[in-house]
Amino acid sequence: MSRSLDAQDRLQQLETIIGDPTGHLGLAELLTETLRRLREVMEVDTATVLRYQTSARQLVAFAAAGIEEEVHQGVQVPVGSGFAGRVALERAPVVLDHVDETTVVNSLLWERGLRSMLGVPMIAGGELVGVLHVGSVESRQFGESEVGTMQLLADRLAMAIQMEALEENRTATMALQRSLLPSRLPDVPGLAFGARYVPGAETGLGGDWYDLFTLPGDRLGVVMGDVSGHGLEAAVIMGRLRSALRAYALDCESPAEVLGKLDRKANHFEHGAMATVAYGIIGPSREALTLSLAGHLPPVLARPGGPGRLVDVPADPPIGLTIGQPERRTTVIDLPPGAVLALYTDGLVERRDRPVDTGMRMLAESLRAGEPERVCARVMATMIGNRPAQDDVALLAIHRWAVPAES
Structure with missing residues (x-):
């Protein structure tokens, strides 16, 4: 040949x-x-x-x-x-x-x-x-x-x-993401929950997550997080951060302390990774959320009969961004009977044609107190509508019952 x-x-x-x-x-x-x-x-x-x-x-x-x-x-x-x-x-x-x-x-x-x-x-x-x-x-x-x-x-x-x-x-990535998001929201006396997760149409699945878990003393841990990047690597990092945060939450009373330990862990083991995280604890009375933010966007609170408002919470440095141990703070957010608190990731409020500040104001104006699944449906209709989300969207609505749960 x-x-x-x-x-x-x-x-x-x-x-x-x-x-x-x-x-x-x-x-x-x-x-x-x-x-x-x-x-x-x-x-x-x-x-x-x-x-x-x-x-x-x-x-x-x-x-x-x-x-x-x-x-x-x-x-x-x-x-x-x-x-x-x-x-x-x-x-x-x-x-x-x-x-x-x-x-x-x-x-x-x-x-x-x-x-x-x-x-x-x-x-x-x-x-x-x-x-x-x-x-x-x-x-x-x-x-x-x-x-x-x-x-x-x-x-x-x-x-x-x-x-x-x-x-x-x-x-x-999809299998890992589904395994790490709550398969069902917990039954917690005095509270009801609604949630959404939608992968970005342009970026695909990534590192956004939300979490709810019970803690000793009839307390509830609440998490909203966003790992930078997309694809399997971001989802894997998200899974490791999620597991580490849960472990630290069992040993630490303060959300700020939990995020401090998570930051130390990320800087040591997850070189180059960065995440924004909101972590809070709702006590047994359900009257307040003690919250700490690691670079994350502030939650929105809607009281009965009025529009929502952005909660004034200081945002400390993101997880994995700084070397050393920056000061991390906590803020106590009152949860009046009938109120709804919404936590979210930036994919909900930010688009190429809509700055994040504008999106946050829109979210606050659209949020109304009510049954949390309906709250999520209304927020998604207003913020996403018929246009696919460009980035991952995670949304968690927490509703405090107007009437205390019967024992």
Whole structure:
């Protein structure tokens, strides 16, 4: 078979390698089948796809044909090291005519007896997705046409991997988010609750959350938080902060102290993460909420018969933003009988065409005391309406009964 191909031949060769659509196959199986065809068409002995792990800056064997041990043994190659690491670092094709420990990090390759290799970067949307390489036990020259075919294939596979990764990220984020939000709001004598969570239409799922939990002494913990960023990473950080806050809440009487411990934890273990959090405690009398804000927007309180108003609560530094232990303060907010208190994230009040201050005023004007589910429905209709939210929206309405609960 001639190894000198023009552009048209290269496209035909690519179609032969990709073959008929195989929608019933998962990504790993699809890649393995494609690599098997690649071996046949290019007359090589091995073909491998390594996926790039951004956080670790390394390549991990994901699919292989002819040298399946790479996948089975979880081969890892740091970016910049050896053959595949060089392809990833330079983001350019590399041809290797000498395979041993001086040129290749993965010992399986020279133990397999490979003498010549060709590797190309897998890039989609300007981002490194991985490396595709082939190897031959016979010495051979890989020509420009073969490099071109490999690069075309790598581009196709990179897009498929990236799309699969985005879908996996969204699915995992959604599952994690649903598992961490309260499945049902608690039954608390003297109080009723309503809540909404809507993922952003543009940003997707992220790190917004709300939480309600009982505490010793017939008290209730109330949380509204927003981790910066979106996707699985933000949701994972949110989950860790949520669990840590609950643990600190059991040991600390003051919301300010709880947020101080959470800030210390985030600065030590969650480098680069930032979150705004509102945490408060409602006592057994249900007459007041003791609240501390870590960079979060103030709640809105609506008394019976009147519009809501923004509560004057000082906002201390966000979680994870400052080094050291800034002073954190608490504010006691009275909850008159029949009143509703609303906590929310910035996605509810901020849009590109509406500054956050304007949105906060709109929220206050729209809030009226009443049954909390109806309160949430009215607020969402006013603030979101028929336009999808650009960012995540979390809303929690707390209604103190006008008549004390019967025992």
